[in-house]
Amino acid sequence: xxxxxxxxxxxKNPIFLSPMVEVTDLAYRxxxxxxxxxxAYTEMIYLDAITHENERTKKLMITNKKDKPSGIQVTGxxxxxxxxxxxxxxxxxxxxVDINCGCPSTRITGNQAxxxxxxxxxxxxxxxxxxxxxxxxxxxxxRLGFKENNVMKVSKMIEKAGxxxxxxxxxxxxxxxxxxxxxDQLKKVKNQIGIPLIGNGxxxxxxxxxxxxxxxDGAMVARAAIGNPLIFKKINNYLKTxxxxxxxxxxxxxxxxSYIELAEKYDIVEMGxxxxxxxxxIKSFEGAAKKREEFMRIKELSEMKSFIKKLI
Numbered sequence: 073x074x075x076x077x078x079x080x081x082x083x084k085n086p087i088f089l090s091p092m093v094e095v096t097d098l099a100y101r102x103x104x105x106x107x108x109x110x111x112a113y114t115e116m117i118y119l120d121a122i123t124h125e126n127e128r129t130k131k132l133m134i135t136n137k138k139d140k141p142s143g144i145q146v147t148g149x150x151x152x153x154x155x156x157x158x159x160x161x162x163x164x165x166x167x168x169v170d171i172n173c174g175c176p177s178t179r180i181t182g183n184q185a186x187x188x189x190x191x192x193x194x195x196x197x198x199x200x201x202x203x204x205x206x207x208x209x210x211x212x213x214x215r216l217g218f219k220e221n222n223v224m225k226v227s228k229m230i231e232k233a234g235x236x237x238x239x240x241x242x243x244x245x246x247x248x249x250x251x252x253x254x255x256d257q258l259k260k261v262k263n264q265i266g267i268p269l270i271g272n273g274x275x276x277x278x279x280x281x282x283x284x285x286x287x288x289d290g291a292m293v294a295r296a297a298i299g300n301p302l303i304f305k306k307i308n309n310y311l312k313t314x315x316x317x318x319x320x321x322x323x324x325x326x327x328x329x330s331y332i333e334l335a336e337k338y339d340i341v342e343m344g345x346x347x348x349x350x351x352x353x354i355k356s357f358e359g360a361a362k363k364r365e366e367f368m369r370i371k372e373l374s375e376m377k378s379f380i381k382k383l384i
Contacts, residue, residue, distance in 0.1 A: 076110070076290050078268055079209035079236035081141045081167045085110035086285060087307050088239075088270055090294035091145040091170070091213070093177075094345050098134045099334035103327045104297060108304035111141060111290075116172045118185065119148030123156045131340050135165055145213065147172040149184040151198045158206050168236075169208045171199050173226070174215040176245040181218075187245035190218040193229040200233035213239040213272070216257055219246055223257055224264060231265045238265065239292060242273040249295065258287050277303070278310020285311075299352025301327050321356050325383050328353040332377065341373065350376070357383065 076086045089096060089104045089112040096104075101112040114132055121129040135142045144166040148154060163169045173196055175186030189196050196212060203210035212230050216223045223240065230238055240261060242253035253273025262269050270290035275281050277296070284291035297303050302319045309317050328350060335341045351364050363383075370376050 074285070076268060078168060078211060081209055081236075083111045083141060083290075085308065086270075086290040087281060087304055088112070088290055088292040089297055089304070090272060090292045091115050091143075091172070092294060092298065093175075094348055095298055097132060097335070097340050097345070098136070098139060098338050099331050099340060100301075100349065102138050102334055103331050104301045104304060105138065106330075107301040107327065108308045109293075109297075109301075111143065112139070113143035113145045113168075113170055116145045116147055116175055116180075116186070118180075118183075119146050119150075119153035119157050122146070122162050123153060123160065125160075131338075133162070134338055134340065141167040143168040143170055145170040145172050147175060147180065147185040147189075148199075149189070149195075151195065151202055154199050154202055158202070158208075163203075163208055167209060169203050169210050170239070171196060171203075171210070171212045174213050174241050174245070176215070181245070187215055187218050190214060190222065190226055190245065193222070193226045196226065197229045197233040200230055200235045204234040209236050211235055211237040211239065213241065215241045215243055215245050216254065217244050219244065221257070223261060227261045227265055231267050235267060237268040237270060237289075239270040239272055239290075241294075242271065255284070255287060258284075262287060278307045278316050281307045282311060299328075299349060299355065300324060322384055324356070325353055325380060329377070329380050329384065332373070332380070336373070343371075343373075346373075346376070350380075354383070 074086050076083045087110050089109040091113040093115045096115045173189040180186035181188040200210050214226055242258050258271045268289040270292050271284045271288035272292035275284050275291045275293050281291045302324045354364050
């Protein structure tokens with residue numbers, strides 16, 4: 073399996089779990105790593121929440137030895153927020169700090185963060201340079217543009233700032249998942265920059281992961297990994313054998329059971345989050361609609377465990 077190096081950080085395989093809000097807490101990262109993800113990040117965290125030492129934010133920033141190499145993804149609209157977080161040593165326990173310049177949520181772009189940063193490449197440059205000047209391994213995750221494509225300009229600015237790698241979601245911020253990701257843009261960027269490039273968008277199985285790796289140094293899995301951590305096992309198997317192997321859904325649901333146990337262990341239980349993730353695990357089962365409806369009515373964790381036990 074191909075090893076990818078970001079700065080001085082070695083990643084055992086080039087298949088990445090995408091940072092996803094309300095999904096990639098420590099418990100979810102751990103089950104995905106167990107299933108074969110080479111790299112995983114915290115969900116996107118607003119710099120302002122870090123500097124205000126918000127209690128929920130602290131829980132989102134929990135990491136451990138099993139979560140290695142560790143990555144934190146942050147966003148904000150002011151390099152001074154980043155400097156303040158660095159003064160608090162907020163990133164010292166993480167191997168990689170990733171700047172989110174791709175989130176299309178109006179809640180985030182309304183604060184001129186996330187994908188809105190693509191309108192001001194010089195601000196992204198300042199953030200990456202600030203991280204590098206303070207000794208951090210720094211990367212960025214971008215889209216092709218905010219409303220118009222400026223991916224080449226942004227990519228070159230990020231490399232010039234000293235970034236150790238770049239991830240590109242091959243859609244504009246205004247485009248949803250129903251729009252096919254434009255991998256031709258990834259090819260163009262790869263030919264123009266010298267740092268590792270991780271491709272994101274429409275990586276959903278072994279074949280698409282292999283195709284992405286023929287263009288980029290790494291392939292990032294996003295929506296296809298929600299409720300389906302064994303996709304990483306499936307992809308790794310395909311990369312080794314060239315064959316698609318069907319996932320045993322009961323094995324997958326066992327990982328959801330592990331997720332709940334880990335969330336309890338790390339004191340990060342949030343019923344809304346667990347229900348969202350759990351409903352995605354259940355959708356592949358026979359009679360899924362009825363099962364999901366029953367699942368969403370559950371109010372106690374003990375009830376949820378009993379429900380999961382029946383599925384196994």
